[in-house]
Amino acid sequence: MRNGVAVALLGIFMWVARQPNTFRGVYDHYQWIFTYVILLSLFYSNLYWLVPEFLFKKKIVIYGIGLLLLNLAGSMVIYLFHVFVLEPHRVVKVQEKPFVILQTIVLAIFLLLIILSSTSVKFFKKWISDIEKINELERRALESELNALRHQIQPHFLFNMLNNINVLTRKDPAKASNIIVRFSEFLRHLLYENNHTETALSGEIKFLTDYLNLEAMRRDDFDYSINYEEENIKNVILPPNILLVFVENAIKHSADPSEGSYIDLRFSIENNEFCFWCTNSIPIFTNRNSKSSGIGLLNLERRLQLLYNDNFYLNSSCNENEYIASLKLPL
Known part of the structure; x- marks a missing residue:
C-alpha cells in the first residue's frame, strides 16, 4: 500500500x-x-x-x-x-x-x-x-507470565484440599467420601469451565460458595457469609481465580482448633468499579510473622499489575480480631 x-x-x-x-x-x-x-x-x-x-x-x-x-x-x-x-x-x-x-x-x-x-x-x-x-513478543511473554501466575494458585489450592481429605479419611470416612464428590466438581471447574481469560462474577461466587461449603463440612465451628445484590453483579466479568486467592488465604489463616472461626465476603459495584472485601477471624494464637502467608497475595498483586497496570486497588489490614483484604477493579 x-x-x-x-x-x-x-x-x-x-x-x-x-x-x-x-x-x-x-x-x-x-x-x-x-x-x-x-x-x-x-x-x-x-x-x-x-x-x-x-x-x-x-x-x-x-x-x-x-x-x-x-x-x-x-x-x-x-x-x-x-x-x-x-x-x-x-x-x-x-x-x-x-x-x-x-x-x-x-x-x-x-x-x-x-x-x-x-x-x-x-x-x-x-x-x-x-x-x-516486539509488541507480539511482549504480548506472548505477558500471556505466559499471566498463565504461570494463575496456575501457581491452582496447585496450591489442590494440595491443600488433598491434604485435608487425607486427614479426614482417618477421622470420618463417610464425610471424606462426600467431600471427594464435591471436590471433583472443583476439578471440573478448574480444568474445563475456568480455562478462559475472563469469567462471570456470578460463576466465581458460586465456585467460592461451594468451596466455603466444603470447608464448613471439614471444619467444626466454622461459619461463613456471602453478601451481594444479584442485580448488581449480573453482567460483571473478571479474570478467573482472582478472588480464590483471598478465600484460600482467609481459610488458611482463620483456622482455630480451640475456638470458632468465620469468613465474610462482600461484593458491590460502586462508581463503575468492582469492590470486594474478604474478612476473616484471627486465631488467638497465630504466627503473624509467617513468611509463607503472603505468597498468594504477592502473586495476585503481580497478576493485577500485568492485567490492569496501576489501575486497581489492593489493600490488607488487620486488628486484634480480624484480617481484612479489599480489592477494587475498574469495569
Missing part, C-alpha cells in the same frame, strides 16, 4: 515537472514516461535488492558502490535514450553546452535522491515490522 502511494506520487511529480512541446508529437510524452519507468526501476532495485542484500547485512561499502553504479546506469540509460531516440524529434532548440552539463548533474543528483528515498521507505517498513514483532 505504501509503495503504491509512492509510485503514484512519483508519477504525478513527473507529469507536473515535464517540459511540454519539447519534442515532436508522441515523443514529447515518451520523454517523461521513459524517465518515470527508469526511476521506478532504480527505486525498486534499491528497495528489494541493494538494501536487504547489503545494507541490512552491514556491507556498507558494497552498498555504497552498488548505489553509485545503479545511479550511473540509470543516468546513462536516460542519456542514451535522449540522444538516439528523442533528439531527432526535438522541437525546442538545445541549450548551451554548460547548461546541458548542469542538467546532467542535476539529473544524477535527482536519481540519487529517488534511490535513497526507497532506502528510507525500506527502513521505515523494517522499523514498523520490528515494532510489531
